[in-house]
Amino acid sequence: MARLNENFLKLKAGYLFPEIGRRVSAFVAANPDAKVIRLGIGDVTEPLPPAVTAAMHKAVDEMAERSSFRGYGPEQGYDFLRDKIAQHDYQRRGCNVQADEIFVSDGSKCDTGNILDVFDLSNTVAVQDPVYPVYVDTNVMVGRTGAADAQGRYAGLTYLPCTAENNFTPALPEQRVDLIYLCYPNNPTGAVASRETLQTWVNYARENNSLILFDAAYEAFIQDESIPRSIFEIDGAREVAIEFRSFSKNAGFTGTRCAFTVVPKDLQAQTASGETKPLHPLWNRRHCTKFNGVPYIIQRGAEAVYSTEGQQQTGDLVKFYMENAALLRAGLTAAGIEVFGGENAPYIWLKTPGGATSWDFFDRLLNDAHLVGTPGSGFGASGEGYFRLSAFNSRANVEEAVERIQRLLK
Numbered sequence: 001m002a003r004l005n006e007n008f009l010k011l012k013a014g015y016l017f018p019e020i021g022r023r024v025s026a027f028v029a030a031n032p033d034a035k036v037i038r039l040g041i042g043d044v045t046e047p048l049p050p051a052v053t054a055a056m057h058k059a060v061d062e063m064a065e066r067s068s069f070r071g072y073g074p075e076q077g078y079d080f081l082r083d084k085i086a087q088h089d090y091q092r093r094g095c096n097v098q099a100d101e102i103f104v105s106d107g108s109k110c111d112t113g114n115i116l117d118v119f120d121l122s123n124t125v126a127v128q129d130p131v132y133p134v135y136v137d138t139n140v141m142v143g144r145t146g147a148a149d150a151q152g153r154y155a156g157l158t159y160l161p162c163t164a165e166n167n168f169t170p171a172l173p174e175q176r177v178d179l180i181y182l183c184y185p186n187n188p189t190g191a192v193a194s195r196e197t198l199q200t201w202v203n204y205a206r207e208n209n210s211l212i213l214f215d216a217a218y219e220a221f222i223q224d225e226s227i228p229r230s231i232f233e234i235d236g237a238r239e240v241a242i243e244f245r246s247f248s249k250n251a252g253f254t255g256t257r258c259a260f261t262v263v264p265k266d267l268q269a270q271t272a273s274g275e276t277k278p279l280h281p282l283w284n285r286r287h288c289t290k291f292n293g294v295p296y297i298i299q300r301g302a303e304a305v306y307s308t309e310g311q312q313q314t315g316d317l318v319k320f321y322m323e324n325a326a327l328l329r330a331g332l333t334a335a336g337i338e339v340f341g342g343e344n345a346p347y348i349w350l351k352t353p354g355g356a357t358s359w360d361f362f363d364r365l366l367n368d369a370h371l372v373g374t375p376g377s378g379f380g381a382s383g384e385g386y387f388r389l390s391a392f393n394s395r396a397n398v399e400e401a402v403e404r405i406q407r408l409l410k
Contacts, residue, residue, distance in 0.1 A: 007143045012152055016133050016378035017041050020362075027366055037397045037404075039328075039389045040372040042187070042346065044252045046320060046394075048301070049313035052251060055304035059297040070296045075288045077104025077260065081299045084306040085260055089245070095232040101264055101280065103287050104294050104302075106257040108217045108244040112181075113138035114290070115213060115242065115261070118282045119269070123178035126158040128170055130188055130379030130386070132215065135181045151381035161382040162189060164351070168340065169197060176208045182231075183215040185222060188379045188388040189349045190341015192227045198234045205240035211269065212241040217259075220250035220318050222344045238264040242279075249321075249346065249392070251305045251314045258294050258302045321346045324398045325391035331402030332389075335409045346391040349376070353409060361387050369404040 020040050028036060047053075062068035076082070082099040090097035105111050112134055121144055127135050139145055139157065146155030153159055158177050160170035168191035173180075182201060184193040193201075205212050214231040222229055231241045246259035253259075263283045268276045294302075304310045325342035332339045338351040352361040358375035365371040376386030391398070 005141070005143075007141050007145075010140050010145065010147055010154070011137060012148050016374070019378070020372065020374065023362070024366065024372055031370075034370045036366075036370045036372060037393070037401050038372040039391075039393060039398075039401055040374045042249065042390045042392055043254050044249060044317075044321075044392050045397075046252060046317055048252045048256070049305070049310060049317065051304045051307050051310040051313055052301040056297050056301040059300035063297065073293045073296055073299070075291055075293045076100075076284065077102065077294065078296065078299050081303045082260075084303055088306050090230065090232060090262075093229065093233060095230055096238065097230075097232055097262055097264070101262055103261045103263065103283065104299065105259050105261060105287075105291065106294055107248070108215060108246040108259045108261075109134050111244050111259065111261045112213065112215060113141075114286070115283070116142050116144075117286050117290075118279060119179065120272075124158065124176070125156075125179045125181070126160055126173050126177040127181045127380075128162050128183065128186070129153075129159040129381060130162060130376060130383030131181065132183055132187050133379065135213075136380070151384075152377070153381050159380065159382070162186070162191065163382055164338075164340065167191070168349075169193070172200070172204050177210060179211055179213060180205065181213045181215070183217075185218040185345035186341075187215075187218065187345070188347055188374065188376065188383065189386075190343070190345035190347040191349075192222060192224070192344045195226070195228050195234065198228055198231060198237075202231070202234045202236050202240060206236050209270075210240065211267070212237075214241050214243045216243055217246040218249060218345050219245065220314070221322060221346050223322065224344055227344060232262070232264075238266040240267070242267065247302050247305060250318055251302070251310075252317060253298075253302070256298050256301065258298050320395075321391045324393060324395065327395075327398050327402060328389055328391060331406060335406045337405075337409070342391065348389040348391065350387050350389065352376075352385055352387050355385070358384055358387055365405075365408070369408045371401055371404055 082102045085102050086099040148154045162168040162170050168189045219229040231237045243262040247253040263280050265280045267279045328348045329342040341347050341349040358377040362375045374388040376383030
């Protein structure tokens with residue numbers, strides 16, 4: 001009989017969002033007439049920008065002609081998209097990132113898990129707490145951790161608490177670590193990192209021969225121009241960082257799937273014998289071996305994001321969701337709830353009222369207000385007593401959700 005990878009059996013209960021889905025499905029089955037508003041999973045609600053769909057339509061027509069048909073494309077992504085990403089997202093902001101350091105993929109979620117393929121299990125890992133669950137769960141799956149304790153913290157990982165008391169800015173690890181996951185703008189707390197904060201992390205990584213895995217999937221939502229949008233705006237980052245980005249939230253690609261990862265050619269890691277090797281060719285080999293590339297039609301749509309029309313339209317989408325976030329912030333504050341985030345990120349991070357646990361507040365919102373959010377404890381032990389609401393929804397739903405919460409807490 002085939003033997004299991006028993007590391008999967010260490011995972012707590014189930015991935016956070018399927019557990020939410022299970023509870024919501026049970027509620028809907030028992031209350032079929034309830035109008036449930038979902039502000040939990042960070043899925044977009046507005047349609048793709050017209051510039052994107054026009055480009056996709058044109059690409060579909062190309063696929064119908066022998067002369068312009070395309071089969072397998074380059075696994076790393078087509079040059080027309082990689083060049084646009086390099087120029088617009090990096091070089092325009094003074095970052096030394098070249099097109100051949102960009103790897104187009106089907107999602108940052110996938111890449112933040114897949115990147116572990118090129119790192120040895122002996123590496124020590126630090127994660128922010130609360131944290132996007134994928135970072136932790138994929139380390140559990142590959143066998144880097146022990147079992148979880150009663151609070152859900154896994155042996156073998158270094159947790160960096162992010163709470164209101166430290167302004168959701170974690171302290172540097174007390175002991176040296178090899179890999180550091182940083183997410184800014186942060187999911188779930190909505191916090192951002194100043195240039196000084198990121199420089200501190202880059203300096204730590206350089207001094208300790210560590211490597212930063214920097215998730216910038218929400219960079220488009222930064223409203224404060226003093227906040228860096230990329231780790232590569234920071235001096236020395238090319239030597240110590242990999243960056244993950246996505247078209248999912250700014251351009252509505254959650255259902256069409258397109259993202260990218262930047263692996264600088266300067267970046268190196270050690271073999272067991274102490275020899276240094278560049279990571280770029282290793283990730284390239286992994287990418288080519290296990291991935292066939294994002295479809296041509298999708299990449300043409302992503303390229304259109306960088307057109308004049310695409311920039312205007314995606315900017316309008318970001319503005320729309322951030323207006324939703326402002327409505328949530330104002331409405332919750334008026335209801336007497338302590339609120340964080342929502343100013344440079346599409347997530348509202350709030351203290352659960354009355355000292356309720358995260359899951360108790362989830363159940364109360366669902367059962368009494370027919371609203372779905374995300375329990376903070378699902379993101380880690382330091383998320384207990386907090387709750388996340390997403391600004392990704394229609395304006396009417398957001399306004400109604402605010403009214404329901406205010407009525408609930410009167």
